[in-house]
Amino acid sequence: MVSVLLLTKNILVEQKLQTKLQRLNYEVFCCTNMLYLMTQQSKKLPMISYFDYIILSETISENELQQLLVLLPESKIILRKLEKEPEKQVEGIHGWISEEASVEELRENLCQWEKCPSSQEVILSLVGSRIGNTGETTSTGSLSISKLERRALEQLYQANGKVISREELCEYLWSDGATKSRLAQLSILIKKLRIAFKKDGVSGETVQTSWGEGYLLTNTALEYYEQEREQEALLS
Known part of the structure; x- marks a missing residue:
C-alpha cells in the first residue's frame, strides 16, 4: 500500500482530500505535530522516510514551506495542496494537487509521480x-x-x-x-x-x-x- 503524509496546521480542513485518497487505497497520515517539530524546532524526522508521498497543505505559509523543503528527504515525492494551479514552479516541489479534483483526476495525477518501492x-x-x-x-x-x-x-x-x-x-x-x-x-x-x-x-x-x-x-x-x-x- 502506498503511504501519504499530509502535513497541515488543521487536520479538519484535510478531511475531503484524505477521504478521496483513501478511496484510492492510499494509506493517509494527517499530522500537525510533525509540522510543528520541523518548522518551529528545525528537526529532521527519520519517520518521514517511511512515506512515499509528502503533501504540504495550503495552510502552510511560503516561508514555512521553504523551511520544510530543507528538512524533507530529496528522495521523496513532495506535492503542494492548493486551490488553484500556482503561477510559478517552486524548487523542490514536484507538483500540486487540489481537493476539488475528482477521484479519477487525483488517481491520474498521482500516477505521474509513482516510484519504485x-x-x-x-x-x-x-x-x-x-x-x-x-x-x-x-x-x-x-x-x-x-x-x-x-x-x-x-x-x-x-x-x-x-x-x-x-x-x-x-x-x-x-x-x-x-x-x-x-x-x-x-x-x-x-x-x-x-x-x-x-x-x-x-x-x-x-x-x-x-x-x-x-x-x-x-x-x-x-x-x-x-x-x-x-x-x-x-x-x-
Whole structure:
C-alpha cells in the first residue's frame, strides 16, 4: 500500500482530500505535530522516510514551506495542496494537487509521480544502478544516470550556461512535447540530475532553475561534466 503524509496546521480542513485518497487505497497520515517539530524546532524526522508521498497543505505559509523543503528527504515525492494551479514552479516541489479534483483526476495525477518501492531502490543503489524512464542506465565517467537524464544533461551542457526553457526540454525529450504530465516528469528528472551530481561529490548548485524561464547548468556543473566527457572519450 502506498503511504501519504499530509502535513497541515488543521487536520479538519484535510478531511475531503484524505477521504478521496483513501478511496484510492492510499494509506493517509494527517499530522500537525510533525509540522510543528520541523518548522518551529528545525528537526529532521527519520519517520518521514517511511512515506512515499509528502503533501504540504495550503495552510502552510511560503516561508514555512521553504523551511520544510530543507528538512524533507530529496528522495521523496513532495506535492503542494492548493486551490488553484500556482503561477510559478517552486524548487523542490514536484507538483500540486487540489481537493476539488475528482477521484479519477487525483488517481491520474498521482500516477505521474509513482516510484519504485523503497526496498527496490535500496537494492538498485547497492549495485550502482539508477532507473530512468527507459529502464536503462548509462555512465559518464563516474556519474551514473539514465539515458533520458543523459540526453537532458547533454542539452543543458550544449547550451553552455544559457537557460533552456522547460518547454524546449520537453520537446526534445518526448514526442508529445510539453504536456502537464511531461512537465511534471521533467521536474523529477532535473531533481535526479542534481542528486546524481551530489552523490558524485559535486558540491554547490549544479542545475539551476531560472524562475519563469527554465534551467541552466552552473559553471561548477559545466566544468565537472566536461571532465567526465573527456574521461569517457579516453576510455572509448
